[in-house]
Amino acid sequence: MSTPAQQKALVLQEKGGQFALINREVPTPTRGSLLIKNESIGLNPVNWKIQQLGLFIPEYPAVVGLEAAGTVHTVGEGVTDFEKGDRVLYKASFGNDEAPYQQWWNSSLMQRASKLPDGISFDAAATVPTALATSAVALYSQPGGPQYTSPWAEGGRGKYAGQPLVITGGATVVGSAAIQLGKLSGFSPIITTASLKNAALLQSYGATHVLNRNLSADALRAETQAVAYGLLAPGGKLVVILPPSVKETTEGRTITGLATGVRLQQDPQFAEGLFKAIPALLQSGEVKPLNVEVVPGGLAGIVSGLLKKNQVSAAKLIVHPQETA
Numbered sequence: 542m543s544t545p546a547q548q549k550a551l552v553l554q555e556k557g558g559q560f561a562l563i564n565r566e567v568p569t570p571t572r573g574s575l576l577i578k579n580e581s582i583g584l585n586p587v588n589w590k591i592q593q594l595g596l597f598i599p600e601y602p603a604v605v606g607l608e609a610a611g612t613v614h615t616v617g618e619g620v621t622d623f624e625k626g627d628r629v630l631y632k633a634s635f636g637n638d639e640a641p642y643q644q645w646w647n648s649s650l651m652q653r654a655s656k657l658p659d660g661i662s663f664d665a666a667a668t669v670p671t672a673l674a675t676s677a678v679a680l681y682s683q684p685g686g687p688q689y690t691s692p693w694a695e696g697g698r699g700k701y702a703g704q705p706l707v708i709t710g711g712a713t714v715v716g717s718a719a720i721q722l723g724k725l726s727g728f729s730p731i732i733t734t735a736s737l738k739n740a741a742l743l744q745s746y747g748a749t750h751v752l753n754r755n756l757s758a759d760a761l762r763a764e765t766q767a768v769a770y771g772l773l774a775p776g777g778k779l780v781v782i783l784p785p786s787v788k789e790t791t792e793g794r795t796i797t798g799l800a801t802g803v804r805l806q807q808d809p810q811f812a813e814g815l816f817k818a819i820p821a822l823l824q825s826g827e828v829k830p831l832n833v834e835v836v837p838g839g840l841a842g843i844v845s846g847l848l849k850k851n852q853v854s855a856a857k858l859i860v861h862p863q864e865t866a
């Protein structure tokens with residue numbers, strides 16, 4: 542297939558503004574990058590926050606999005622690890638050519654791409670990059686966090702056998718990936734909080750105990766971060782993926798926030814180790830893709846998908862950009 546000159550893209554027109562479908566040029570792959578035909582895009586809560594709160598984006602109109610899966614169409618000069626026809630998942634960056642809310646996109650961050658094993662669909666693959674990268678940064682990389690040895694580093698697999706791990710919000714896609722990584726690291730027990738309808742799913746990921754996060758008359762009803770902080774032993778560490786809302790108190794119990802994209806940029810070697818490990822982890826089933834809920838309508842479906850904020854339970858919203866009318 543030859544490369545089309547034009548494609549459909551969903552752009553955020555101005556800070557705090559609305560999304561619009563436009564025609565834009567298909568990017569030309571630069572040195573060291575890939576041109577990818579985009580098949581499945583994962584939606585992320587941060588994208589409605591970007592739209593409604595005007596966060597992070599310096600210039601508009603802006604193509605946004607964080608992750609997707611598709612097929613390598615053109616390989617830029619100097620790329621050796623990927624070839625035309627490879628099926629890949631990718632954790633994207635900001636930038637109009639690099640962000641995935643479009644039909645074709647240019648990926649220049651090779652250390653954030655993984656080839657897909659046979660049998661892993663594009664939809665399944667698009668559930669993985671942000672959830673896995675965020676939970677991996679929290680457990681293994683973030684300064685101020687526990688910085689455990691990752692399961693893909695030497696001696697890391699099963700290293701923490703007999704040590705407990707608590708993950709609040711286990712049915713979020715990030716929490717579900719964290720449970721799976723905790724299992725690979727050997728932690729036991731792995732205790733999580735979620736709506737109980739998701740208990741069996743979270744146990745299939747490796748949780749040993751699922752506590753009802755909606756319990757009335759119980760501390761779990763309190764704010765999620767406060768509950769997690771309250772569980773820490775002296776010297777314990779809490780890593781949060783939303784801005785910290787709890788004040789550190791006594792006994793050296795610390796709380797650390799993180800921004801996945803920032804950390805992957807600061808530590809490209811960690812990013813490379815993670816994304817190189819993903820194909821084998823998916824192939825062996827040690828990391829399972831998460832549940833998928835497809836939003837119809839191609840790129841236009843992103844707008845209705847992002848409006849479903851806080852209504853999704855234990856699933857990743859996915860759209861198919863090539864179906865855009």
Ligand SMILES: NC(=O)c1ccc[n+]([C@@H]2O[C@H](COP(=O)([O-])OP(=O)(O)OC[C@H]3O[C@@H](n4cnc5c(N)ncnc54)[C@H](OP(=O)(O)O)[C@@H]3O)[C@@H](O)[C@H]2O)c1
Pocket residue numbers: 585586587671675709710711712713714715716734735736737739754765781782783799800801802853854855856
């Ligand atoms: N810092 C970063 O780099 C970073 C990266 C990724 C995501 N995030 C942020 O992390 C949050 C989660 O993202 P996500 O994509 O994983 O979300 P998600 O999968 O869309 O979250 C949906 C799940 O949230 C659970 N939930 C809702 N309210 C909760 C609460 N108060 N406490 C615990 N669980 C709750 C629900 O569980 P039940 O169905 O079991 O009730 C539901 O299944 C978002 O706010 C996102 O913006 C930050």
